[in-house]
Amino acid sequence: MARPVPTGPPPAPIVQRLVIRYAKRGRMRFASHRDVARAIERGVRKAGLPVAYSAGFSPHPRISYSGGAPTGSASEAEYLELSLTRSCEPADLGRSLDEALPDGIDVVEVVEAGAKSAGLALEASEWEVTWPGVPADAAARSVEAFLAAPSVEVERLTSKGMRRLDARAAVVSLAVDRRAGTDQAAGCAILRMIVRQMTPAVRPDDILAALSQLSALAPASPPLATRLWQGPLNGLAEAAGQAASTRPGHGPSDRPGRDIDKAMRLQAVSAEAAPVGQARANDQLPRGAQDHLDGSRAREPHERDCPDARDRATESAVRSQ
């Protein structure tokens, strides 16, 4: 007997592909990549977007995701590509999708994908990691030892059992960010790192595990990692050179973010693409600055992430509820 084939008309053809940059913020950092994907698929339907579907017995929406930030990590730079059966204005689509998503999964920017769909050159990510209970000096010593070592093996428990991986191999740059003197008083180190996408993936957690291993550091509570950017390696490497030269006391306008911003544009991005959808304030973890694309770069991470500062900020927000 012949295999049954689906009846009904074939799915509508794809007429437009959009690249969407989105953020995973606040409490939504605890969403897994699958959770985020499910929320986005529902958001796409809720917003009534003309998403294309695959053919077959169980058609699914044509959305492809780049590797998501791990569960527990926040991100300002996650990417997906959405295929549409009807051409849409990217900014409008971004706004309606953002409204249909839970707070904390926020659309940052939507641009049309290049005609050839070169794909996203997401070769490396820049991370900012707050490490509570670790003095900056101790962290710096450990960072020095790490960078000097040819390889640093760490173990991670995966679904396939304990795996060993070389954390050093993935690290393009790593430095303690000492711009805010108050951080040391609060006993929390802030690290900046550029990490290459590798298989198996090396996560910020693995790098912290390597650092702890090298000089027996004892964090007070789990670290908070935020992916700030991702993109082609050369763009990030340049940015890293500047980051390394950054010294405490420099104002926000001198920060490397501005340059990274330019370097990190997607290859296929059209120059006019504007950020869409004013990202909403996070109701649980208010930040210094509420942001769209550039605003998120200008926020002061130290105020947000040090436990003391966070307690203060949250207290005032919660009272108003």
Place this chain on the structure above:
Amino acid sequence: MQSVYPRLESLLPLVRKPIQYVGGELNSVVKDWDATDVRWALMYPDAYEVGAPNQGIQILYEVLNERDGVLAERTYSVWPDLEKLMREHQVPQFTVDGHRPVRAFDVLGVSFATELGYTNLLTALDLAQIPLDAAHRGEDDPVVLAGGHAAFNPEPIAEFIDGAVLGDGEQAVLAITEEIRAWKRAGRPGGRDGLLLRLAGQGGVYVPRFYDVSYAPDKTITSVVPNRPGVPRAVAKHTVTDLDSWPYPSKPIVPVAESVHERFSVEIFRGCTRGCRFCQAGMITRPVRERSITTIGEMTEAGLAASGFTEVGLLSLSSADHSEINQIAADLADRYEGTNTGLSLPSTRVDAFNITLANELSRNGRRSGLTFAPEGGTDRIRKVINKMVTEEDLIKTVSTAYANGWRQVKLYFMCGLPTETDEDVLAIARVAHRVIEAGRTASGRRDIRCTVSIGGFVPKPHTPFQWAAQTSHETVDARLKALGAAMRADRGYGSSIGFRYHDGKPSMVEGLLSRGDRRVAKVIRAVWGAGGRFDGWSEYFSFERWESCAAEALAADGVDLDWYTTRERAYGETLPWDHLDAGLDRDWLWQDWQAAVDPEGAAEVDDCRWTPCFECGVCPAMDTQIETGPTGARLLPLTVAGSGAVGSGTRSGG
């Protein structure tokens, strides 16, 4: 009210699936604490993944939050990994909406779909820093109310709860809210006791402390009598009529975490009068009250637009029995043609399934599995339980399904039914083999499958089997083992038949908690103290713990696990729930029980939707009547917003 989230947040990276604890779902609500004067914490005492899709909680959440001055937030059981950390860091039981401490609310309303959630109630109370004993609670503690089907016999948890609400919650929660508000505004006369007296008097709440239970030398109950003036001798269930005027949920919670039901569910009717004698849900939710096709259409439209779900579940105790089910399925399939929206019926009776319905349900989505519940392996045992479906009906129905493209059929059975013999259970293997044969013939394919799921039967309060002896777990397990062997005996069916079973031990505990009295509280407390958590989950459940705690805790009372489970009750025995009124005439239940076990063969009872009333007693006792169609109405096509898009209309009725 201060949020505990900042303290919780640093614990979350250390636990499994932290997303379940953060809230923030679409359609969740965080109201201004100070702008409200009556505040409810609604709890489903199981993990978030099970509790979040629960219809009851979602309905009450919306009904309460729609009211000015009223606030409702949700709380779920935390897994032991987080429980341990919360104790270490003094983080109290919290709501996922505002992350507010549960103890700060006026009411903690707990919905018990199953008795196996009782230990989780104790964990939540303890984490919330609310005294476990209702008698030890002070003015600052919430009123702890139980609801859900298990609340129809809340006696085993009577000392842990302040009250129980029987039946439909929509109007009851509003009545309770008004009583609390009035009591607060009057300056809290009589304190906590005064409030409970109000709730027991005008609020329709069963307050166990206002009833004294006495026991006879043979350990049975002598009497249950009110110990306060103004407290009713028997407490009646609540029944919502005209479901069209209660179209909830309209803004369903959309969990970010994965959950057990990833769909928007519309309850198409409430109640069931098929009269299956084992079925507590069918007995305590009478009479049948249908939603009209029009309201079902509006709720579906609003629910999909508000959620982005891709599947609609037409929910009820036996969905194919709706008077206009074919029209509903056809019109919804028309409306959502080409939108990749699936329709499903969670439960379908063998004799109500038909080919029209089958095709409408599969038109816009994939043909997922079909599930039927013959419950018993032989026509004889199905007569005993009043499941009026013959083996020939079943074979005809599955043939239809297989011939129309379904490849997989699931069949549910029970083991340990009254009068059951080994042969009744072994016959299930023969039925499964016939199903496969019929399927292969009807479809012309060999890759069709059938899965048999079977679990132990637990006699439940307010059913004709409330007097029955529960079959021991040893007998159930022996029969299941023999059935498994019989299924595998014929290699010609090999991988075509799947066999899933639940062993008999958890059923014994469920039996103890279902038909237990106030003395059983000691067992629950002891099990919880010994680490009992998440008893509905096989990886946490320990029969040995329940068995040893029951033996020890009940010894002084001269009763034991067997006394509560495998002992048949006599007509004259006062049952622990006799003062709780589901509307069913006790003598009718007894006659139905006698009819089931008649040695001459069981007498069947028909369905009062299609035959004259058989006087179960509910309608006159509760002043209700059957509310069914057909209405003859049709659903018009929606204006579709874009290709592949679901219409974005809003609810117009209600």
